[in-house]
Amino acid sequence: MEALQEALGLVLDWQVLAVIVGASMFGLFIGAIPGLTATMATALLVPVTFFMDPLPAIGAIVSATAMAIVAGDIPGALLRIPGTPASAAYTDEAYLMGRQGRIGQALGVNLACSVIGGVIGVAILAFFAPLVAEFAIQFTSDEYFWLALLGLSCAVLVSGSDPLKGAISMLLGLLVSMVGMSSVSGQMRFIFGIPELLSGISILPVLIGLFAVAELLRRMPEIGRISLPTPPPVKKPFEGVGGMLWKYKGGMARSGILGTLIGALPGAGADIASWISYALARRLSRTPEKFGTGHPEGLVSASSANNAALSGAYIPALVFGIPGDTITAIIIGVLMMKGVTPGPDVFTTDAALVNAIFIVFLLANLLLLPLGLVAVRGARHILSVPSGVLYPLILLFCIVGAYAANNSMLDIWLMLGLGLLAYVMAENDFPIGPMILAVILGPIVEGNFLRSMIKANGDLLMLFERPIAATLGSLALLVWVAIIVSTLWSMRRASRKATPSQSG
Template structure:
């Protein structure tokens, strides 16, 4: 009880509350601009967190992320352009509701169900994370090695239709994580005679480069010619929302729980959660033929799932230091910059901070209602900001943020190089998620493997001599078998599809 009171005192400090509100407004703005994702909003906030205490830094990212996901629904419903990938699953549904004169109802359903899903996710996070942490205290370097490998494996498996490209992206991330001096052996790797690289590549320029710079490069051709159609005015955004939400209350609850569980899978994230829950709602619906015609049932389920997934991703991040998605990977990087290493010990050494994070989550989700309503009312003005003005300001902010890490131009160069690399990969349909997860998990994977080998005198079989380690190792191997089978199946289908064309020629 004393810890909870101390956590409440930390959260309800005027500076923390001001940070939450300011970050929420920023997230609403970024999320409502088509193409600027919640991940980009988070990456742009990272330079500011460099100057904050741990709790305001986490509060800023949590608030901005939740708001950006909800704000991404606005251009989807108004213009049929999803603001964030997590909104893409139900963009057509919301837009068709708007064509029928129910645009306010569509956005109101999105907002209310996002809040409910977010609260369900926070409740599961607050209840299960400490229980999992108690169990995780028994872990040794063997278990952490397999857990990190399992996290990377899952990230590759869910990265897209081509797991091979996901694996290549992951290996590039592992390569970036190995730059510098080994924390176990002291061996210098890939420094190319540059002394600044002895300590490795800082996480901040990596995050900004892979997300913000890559997205700017992708959007560059649109500058000067991107003319969005005028957005309609939204009236009566909560009309009939209570009735719809109550009618599909089972779908809201189911998607809130399932979204949280999907979010806890490394590499999955809110966009995958929303697609899965939308598809499940259609499969279980009594009227599946109405989906895609402006039917609110899929809208209710998917919008509940994507916000719940945000909370779920923090379960492995806080308990094991294994990011559930790219946003929690950024959070882990921020915590490490603050001298806090996520893991089961944080629940005993920083109990007050953990409670404060849970309260911030709840507060950020409750703030969605008033601030989300404000964003819906002001949608026309947000969407009217010209890209030619916005993108150069974002680039300037990125450069300043990367330089501020170590007051080094090398970090700016690394940011730009990685941004160009990420853009090239994205243009060729390589997923970026596995790369950033590998950058975070690489040192955990390598360090724990080397420590286990030192303890076991090089006997690899000792990695599976404990029941938990053997279970995690089996799961990791099964995931890689699934990746190989999926890749071979995809290659076979491609060859079968091209064979008739060659025969016809």
Template sequence: MTDILEAISLVASWDVILVIVAASLFGLFMGAIPGLTATMATALLVPVTFFMEPLPAIAAIVSATAMAIVAGDIPGALLRMPGTPASAVYADEAYLMGKKGKLGLALGINVTCSMLGGIIGVIVLALFAPRIAEFALQFTSDEYFWLALLGLSCAILVSGKDPLKGAVSMLIGLTIAMVGMDSVSGQVRFTFGSYDLLAGVSLLPILIGLFAITELLRSIPGSGHGAPKTDVPPGCVLSGVGSTTWRYKGGVARGGLLGTMIGALPGAGADIASWISYAISRKLSRTPEKYGTGHPEGLVSASAANNAALSGAYIPALVFGIPGDTVTAIIIGVLMTKGITPGPDVFTEQGALVNAIFLVFVLANLLLLPLGILAIKGAGRLLTVPTGVLYPLILMFCIVGAFSANNTMFDVWIMLGLGLLGYFLMENDFPLGPLILAFILGPIIESNFMRSILKSDGDLMAFVDRPIAMVLAILAVLVWTLIIANGLRKSQSKSGSTGKSNDALNVANGK
């Protein structure tokens, strides 16, 4: 109880509150600009934290990261340009809601569910951090291989009505992910002699190209695709959000818990959490056919998951000093520069600081609502700008975002090339989601497969000789079996209906 009271006094100081508000505004700006990710926002804050005490330094990073993830939803809904990778999974859903005149509802759901998911993550972090961390530490390359393979099945689950086109899109993503030097063997692949491709293709140019450039091409006059309508209401932005969120409250809870668990796995992160949560939500939904058409149910679960994953990533970081993602790696570095070494002893020796960090998480997530509403109100006016002015500005931000990935023009050309590819895929009804997810998970699957093969000396049975690995393997096989069985059943039903229609035509023609 003493630690809790001391934590409240630490967080209630004016300097900590001021840092939380300032960092949130900074994260809002960084996340709202496509290409400037939450990780980049965190990295830019590191030099500033050198002049702060431990708690304000952590508060700055936590607040900026949470707000940047939420702010990434804004350009996704307005212009189909996800501000961060974690926003990519539901950018289409939010954008299509905007085209239906429900932009305010889409952004309101994003902000509200992100806040709720983040708070769920904090509660789980505070109550079960040591136990979840112990479970996460049991994962070896075998478990990560099966988990990533299970996640790859989400590429088919989010592919829409045509699983075959989703599979083709997934294979394109896996092919792009193989470009560059193999992280385990050092083998160079598909670089065609280009030095710039040795490190592979960066995620930012891919995201910006496939979403932003593709949408710009589709918005050209005469393309048949208009700009979205805006319905950001003059009054309260949250009108209708409460009832929608309550209707899908199970998705909020599931997304929050799932996001926390996935975030606790080192290397997983908010983007993978949101993809998996969206896919599971679609699979469990009573109306899966509405997904991909501007349906709020998909937004609810994925928005809750990506912010919950931020809290989950701090579980192994605080308990064992093992970073869950890039942001927590930076946090560990900041804590160590302050003379604090993350680990089990922190909970006993620095109990007040740990509880203060939990309170900072709660405040940062609660602050998402008022600042998010202000951002939505301001962002709604963006669509009133004439397209002749708006589109060149968007293209400029796209170029800056792609260039900022590695400070090279090569990434700009990659972005433009993938924009053309995305335009071709979208015009032929190939979903882009499986491509992005496969690109993210491809290297994880390959590197962990190679590590397991090397340490087992080629024995494939080593992949299932551990209990957790065996359970994940069984789940992966079951999911892929169901996907294949569903595909075969749909093809048989289509061929049967085609045969019946041909018979009816023959009868009508007197044959």
């Protein structure tokens, strides 16, 4: 109770509240512009959080992310252009509802379900995270090695239709994480005679480059060429929403829980939770034939799941330091810059901070309703910002942010180089998620593996000696078997398709 009161005192500080509101408005603006994702909003905030204490820094990212996901629904419903990938699953339903004269109702359902799904996710996070942390105190380097490897493996498995490309992306991230001096052996690696690389590549230019700069490069052809159509006015955004939520309350609760669980899987995230919840709602619906025609049932389920997934992703992030998605990977990087190492010990050493994070989550989700309504009302103005003005300003902000971390020009060049690499990867259908997760998890995998090998005198079988380690290790190996089988199967299927055309 004393820790909760202390946490409330931390959150109710006017500076923390001002940061939360400001970051929320920023997230709404970025999310409402088609193509600028919630992850990009988070990456752009990282340079600002560099100058903040841990709690307002986390509050800024949590608030901006939640708002950006909701704001991504606005251009989807108005223009049939999803603002963020998490909004893509139900864009057609919302847009077709608008064509039927129910645009206000569609956006009202999005807002209300996002709030309810987010609150469900926060409740599960606050209840289960401390329990999991108590269990995780028993972990040694063996368990942490397998857990981090399992996180990387799952990220590769769910990264797309081609696990091989996901594995290559992961290996590139591991390569970046190995630059500098080894934390265990002190060996210098891949520094190429550059003294600034002795301490490794800073996480800040990596995050900004992989997400913000790469996205700007993808959007560059649009500058000054594409103008969005004027969206229709939004009237009566909450008319009939209450009755609709009551009608589909079971699907909404199911999707909130499912979204939280999917969010907790490393590499999954809100967009996968949204698609799975939409597909499940269609499978279990009494009227599946109405899906795709402007039917609100799929809208209720998918928009409940994506915000719940944001909270779920913080369970492995806070308890184990294993990112649930790219956004929590950024959060872990920010916490480490602040001298706070996520893990089970943080629940005892920084209990007030953890409770304050839970309160910030709840506050950010409750703010979705009033601030989301403001965004819906002002959508016409947000969508009219010329890309030729917006994108250069974002690039300037990226350069200043990368330089501010270490006052180093090298970080700017690293940011631009990694941004170009991420752009080339995305253009060739290589997922970026496994790469950033590998940058975060690489040191955890390497450090814990080397410590375990030192204790076991190099005996690999000792990694399976403890029951929990053996279970996690078996799961990790099963995932890699699934990755290999899936890759071989897709290659065999591709060769079968190519054979008839060659013979003809």
